[in-house]
Amino acid sequence: MLQQRCAVRRRVRRHREEAWLSQEQLAHLAGVGWQAVYRTELGAHRISVDHLVMIARAHDVSVVDLFTA
Template identity: 45%
Template sequence: MPSAPPPPDWVLARRRALGDRIREERRNRKLSQERLAELAGMDRQAINRIEQGHQAALIDNLFRIARALDIPLADLVR
């Protein structure tokens, strides 16, 4: 099965911007990646990959992260 082409640059830039917003909100709440992962029901490595923009976040994980940070999802993806 052929592999999918890499995402365009604008998608990668948006992914990094989303990760930056998650990191900023996490730090504002003085949470470690481990604690955010616990609150979101995820593992720390997944949080790290999303914050770094290395992994496309599933919408379900974004729902979990937004809830754990107690902010509307729209504020993360603006």
């Protein structure tokens, strides 16, 4: 489970960086606090399904895309 969480964390960051977005900009687009994006990318907490869906929508990808390479 930890391995998959790390993979999701890396993919969230990769999508954000490929879109040239700051954590604050992604948070604004996703409708979450910047701390949620920061902690997700850091792996400091388990992201909620709701936040994961919101972040995926902000990236214009499916949640499945965040779980697969």
